[in-house]
Amino acid sequence: MLEINVEKKLASFTFTFNQTLSCQGITAILGVSGSGKSTLINLINGLLKPDNGFIKLNNRLLVDTARNQFISAQQRRIGTVFQDPLLFPHYKVIKNLTYGMHQSMQQRFDEIVKVLNIRHLLHRYPAMLSGGEKQRVAIGRALLTNPQLLLMDEPLSALDMPRKKELITYIQHLVNEINIPIIYVTHNINEVKKLASQVAIMDQGSLYNYGDTASILQCDYLKDWL
Numbered sequence: 377m378l379e380i381n382v383e384k385k386l387a388s389f390t391f392t393f394n395q396t397l398s399c400q401g402i403t404a405i406l407g408v409s410g411s412g413k414s415t416l417i418n419l420i421n422g423l424l425k426p427d428n429g430f431i432k433l434n435n436r437l438l439v440d441t442a443r444n445q446f447i448s449a450q451q452r453r454i455g456t457v458f459q460d461p462l463l464f465p466h467y468k469v470i471k472n473l474t475y476g477m478h479q480s481m482q483q484r485f486d487e488i489v490k491v492l493n494i495r496h497l498l499h500r501y502p503a504m505l506s507g508g509e510k511q512r513v514a515i516g517r518a519l520l521t522n523p524q525l526l527l528m529d530e531p532l533s534a535l536d537m538p539r540k541k542e543l544i545t546y547i548q549h550l551v552n553e554i555n556i557p558i559i560y561v562t563h564n565i566n567e568v569k570k571l572a573s574q575v576a577i578m579d580q581g582s583l584y585n586y587g588d589t590a591s592i593l594q595c596d597y598l599k600d601w602l
């Protein structure tokens with residue numbers, strides 16, 4: 377469970393978000409460009425500090441401005457997968473995967489490599505991978521840090537349509553087989569339909585609506601998106 381009650385002044389508005397996310401399966405954060413989706417992700421993973429408020433993950437305080445408490449990004453036990461996979465170019469895939477691996481994940485290495493279908497890539501350098509393969513390695517690297525929560529910020533946006541479809545299948549496997557809660561940022565409603573159990577709609581820096589996918593897809597706001 378992720379409890380969020382934060383404010384942050386941005387260039388064109390003050391970002392506000394006050395909602396507890398159950399984090400069962402995949403929670404999509406949906407909104408147009410500039411609505412504050414990445415700001416939310418970066419407040420959760422500790423790359424940004426709120427001006428006011430708190431965030432708690434499974435009852436663990438990550439930040440609380442009233443108590444002057446701020447847990448660093450490295451200590452949050454949250455993995456983030458960005459639009460750009462950002463692998464170390466001079467390390468082979470295997471070293472990219474094991475670089476920040478948590479000790480407890482050694483016995484799950486094979487399982488994660490299998491789910492993401494990256495075993496045949498382990499001894500290649502990132503330059504020898506396609507965009508979709510790089511993104512699968514980036515997801516594997518994030519999972520091997522043993523996070524309690526995985527954040528994905530538009531992970532498909534740099535990929536062509538066949539690769540998008542392929543990666544969606546792998547993300548679905550993660551939820552079923554690795555059993556990790558995922559917060560998934562997108563402005564693509566088809567990705568929401570395929571992946572998400574819950575959806576939060578962001579609009580001009582505020583939470584517009586939050587609920588299970590079937591009911592949120594009915595809301596007036598999304599009429600023009602369908």
Ligand SMILES: Nc1ncnc2c1ncn2[C@@H]1O[C@H](COP(=O)(O)OP(=O)(O)OP(=O)(O)O)[C@@H](O)[C@H]1O
Pocket residue numbers: 385386387388407408409410411412413414415416563
């Ligand atoms: N560090 C910052 N300081 C001030 N303003 C910011 C900062 N980061 C983003 N903004 C502004 O805040 C607003 C929300 O940006 P954000 O990147 O969170 O939106 P987004 O929904 O993720 O957009 P996109 O889909 O284009 O990535 C934008 O108007 C942006 O210009």
